[in-house]
Amino acid sequence: MIIINDDGCIKCGACEGTCPTSAIELTPTTIIHCDTCGGEPKCADVCPNGALKVEDYEIAEGIEQARLVFNSILCDSCGKCEEVCPQETIVVTEEKLKEVKGFCVMCQKCVDICPVDVIGIPGVVEPKEYDLDLSGKGPVYIADCVGCGTCVEPCPVGAISLDEYGTPITVDDDKCIRCGLCSQTCPWNAIFISEKKPVKREKEIKSFNFAASKCIGCNTCIEACPGDFIKPNSGDLTVQIPEVCAACSLCVNLCPVDALEIDVEWGEGAPVDAEGIGRDVEKCDFIGACANKCPTEAIRVVTKTGMCCPSLEETGGDPSFASCIRCGACASVCSNNALNIGSIEVTIDGEPVLRDRIEFNPSKCDACGDCISACPYDMLHKTDNPKLPIAGFCTLCGQCIEACPADALCYK
Template sequence: MIVFNEDGCIKCGACEGTCPTSAIAVKPDTIIHCDTCGEEPKCADVCPQGALKAEEYEIADGVTQIRLVFNSVLCDSCGKCEEVCPQETLKVTGEKLKEVEGFCVMCQKCVDICPVDVIGIPGVKEPAEYELDLKGKGPVFIDDCVGCGTCVDDCPVSAITLEEVGSPITVNDDCIRCGLCSQTCPWNAIFISEKIPVKRSKEITSFTFDSAKCIGCNTCVEACPGDFISANSASLTVAIPSVCAACGLCAKLCPVDALDINVEWGEGAPVDAEGIGRDVEKCDFIGACANKCPTEAIRVVTKTGMSCPALVETDGEPSFVSCIRCGACASMCSNDALKVEQYEVTIDGEAVTRDRIAFNPSKCDQCGDCIEACPYDMIHETENPKLPIAGFCTLCGQCIQACPEDALCYK
């Protein structure tokens, strides 16, 4: 049985790409794979033709495992195996000689290719342990950055700098804690507001090697963080993989441009993609939402030049700014007075969980670290001893109820 330590998985997709039977699917937030149903595979039990069979397989000296064997000649594509598969990896393809896919044959290719060794086989090779303590690491934490620069271009505020390919990135004070860099990083090297990111999907559309240009320097071999590239000393060339983490470090460091890689990325999910949504077309900058918010987490400048909730006149243009629950304030709070919590809201009749900021005034020592950390200048001191700081969104929804234009909603 193949096992995964998902805590350490970098979602590179190498295991999925190398699996000969399509028994692994790497999703942005999880891994789906055939686990042979605890060595009692249901697909083999229900197959009326005996096309799928479970057999004992000696995987190491004295160690046997159950594997699945498929006989295409016997398969009539009835689909019973697909119906009972608890992992939903089994699929009837209708393709000749490969009528069914998604079953594990224990070939161990996924184990061999994993660059962070988090795939294993109990009793043979245990998956690597992965311990990452983000507590106290602050709004931006960079850990063993390989300097591939994949995150640089995607930063919406150009807050990330890569001085030299292969050297760690730096993040400046313009960072808005949106989290796109963390979702994009192929090697789990950057974390925003102490959160484990849901990775963006990606697909290598092309990865080419021009042997005529290669000078056999092995720069790419030595640079690849996952050891995906191997040297061919006989011909002074290299062998590139069909699947990898897609960081492109090899291509960027190649002195003769013999490598070229193109990657198609899925959409990211910035922290403000979920929570309170605002319909810009409906918003009339009335300020009722800001005046109703119990924690002053919204600021509105009305069309009449009134700043809400302060209720002071200003010459600023009509505007709307709110806490997006990025968690930067909570990541800097040494007393746990501020925390990011999961909260259940209803969207289109369905209950979903969203991040909210929770505040315990009794733990607050008014150090001001949260104020400095807030990238939107929302957190501020108050004169209310029961609420010494304000500006954080608890996702209470009072702003939604107060808006006369129905411009706000949960999303």
Template sequence: MEGIKIQEDACLVCNACAAVCPTDAIEIAPFKTCTLCMQCTQVCPTGALSELDDKINYNPTKCKKCGACAEVCPTKIKKVDDTFPYSKGHCVLCKKCVEVCPIEIISIPGLVEKPKKEINIPKDPIAVTDACVGCEVCVPVCPVDAITMEDGKAVVDKNKCIYCSLCAQTCPWNAIFVAGKIPKKRKKEILKFEVDTEKCIGCIKCAEICPGNMIKVDNENLVIETPVACPACNLCVNICPVDALTLDVKYESAHPITDEGLVIIEKDYDILEKCAKVCPTDAIVADKKSKTIKMCIVCGACTVACPTGALKMGSINHNGKDYNRIEFSPHLCDKCGKCVEVCPMDTLKLSKGKIPLKGYCVMCLLCLSCAEAEKKKVLELR
């Protein structure tokens, strides 16, 4: 037995598999799964973890929470904490992840095999495929209002599009591609997905429209059962005639347009907070309360929105390679705030100081120097 296998390039990052896993043996984006290598059973000093019929057997009453299993885990999915059942991250072959996946891309070799999904990537600069379900999630995230809906499908105005890839990163069903690449999806968390049983009239329209068949119906009682996690396309919410469904989703920050440029490679808040403090333009924003980091991704949305030419897309050479940067001319800025409104990362802010705008990256690399001084690789120039 090889453990859980996920076709990563096709994953919707809906987190349904991780949500139903009883032992936390799956983490999504970055992907970690238990491989059933059995190393944890071999080092367990008390016999709390043992191998039984090609499975990992766990007896929490024997667990001393020593952490030896987590230390040897090659994928680092194994963890030990003070919450019962203490030792987590080992696959018990329950197959719940396989059953819940809306696009059937999870296999357990030797137990359940799913055929690999073929992904046909358009070569156009930006393309919306037939996988579009018309959910409209991409429309509000576009910083330059380049997406409209026509005949139930998303249509991109290529004269407006700045190819920032936010639409592709956010699309729940992998229907948008930019620059001929599979998009790196934004992680999301379902904060609430509930049905108001007093409002629900049992029409089951929500279940019928769900592209992944993730909403279940108790036909005997005509009760709707919402999933613990899903791609969050909102089709079910939009079609409900009595507003009985509530879906609240939290998205993580977007990724850089390409794999090139200045990128965060490890989200170490303490180090990145120090990097934020040295940034002369406040292009890195640290939120102490939520322990999250936002950073300008040099998408250029602000330069498109700027009516005075105060913001422009420029370039700078580092070690013989050209990189995009944002150039700002303070004397041209009239503080209209249009750039702030379109910034997808919410880093741009109007300022009362000598520089009337903060939050754009000029690629000075002071943050990178700070990270290197801390001797921890949290930022990288690619």
């Protein structure tokens, strides 16, 4: 049985790409794979023709594992195996000789290719354990950065810089808005924002080319590849590039003769403000009712007359809207756990969904101000209210939505 430690997975897709029977499916949040139902696969039990059978396979000396064997001649594509598969990996394709896919044959190719060794077989190769406890790490945490630079371009505010490929990135804390796009993009789980484990962006390698005529046999790409995906060719000085890898492009950027070329198509990222309170800019008339209604002063509006709400101070500025987007930077630096990231169920298009919110316990707050300094949106501030010594954080209570006369606000 194949097991995967999802906590340490970098979602590179190498296991999915190498599986000969498509028994592994990668999603941005998890990995779905055939686990042979713990040694008693249901697909084989229901197959009326014996096209899928269980076979005891000696995977190591003295250690046997159950694996599935498929006989195309006996398969009539009835679909019963697909119906009972608890992991939903089995699919009836009706393709000649491959009428069924999604079952594990215990070939171990996924175990061999995993660059971070989180795929294993009980009693044979134990998956590597990763400690992803991010508490106390602060709003921006970088660990074991390989210097591929993949996160630099997605940063919407240019807060990330890379002096030289192969050296760690640096993040300008004053520029960083804690949106999380860098951590969603990083191929190697080297950067985390506001102590959150990111949902990785989807990606697809459209092409990965190697020009053997340019290669000088320096092995720079082999040595640079953090996942050991690139192998030397025996008998000459060239290399073998993989069909699937983490797509960090470090080998391409370090090759001294430009012998490597990669084209990666990235899926959309999900910045922290993509969920929570949405505002229709065209509907907003900058009255400020939302800011005046917010119980935690998490919205700041400058009206068309230059009045700032909720402080009711004359600014003379242009109309504007700003709000807490619940990035969690404040919670990540609060040493007393007065601020935390929680969740609340809201209704969107008639369906209940969970959304992050900021939770505050005033009894634990000592008004140290660390959260105010950490807030990248300048929303947090001290008050004279002992029941709310710190204000400016969004609890996603929805009172702003109810107060808006133009229906410009909604849950998203």
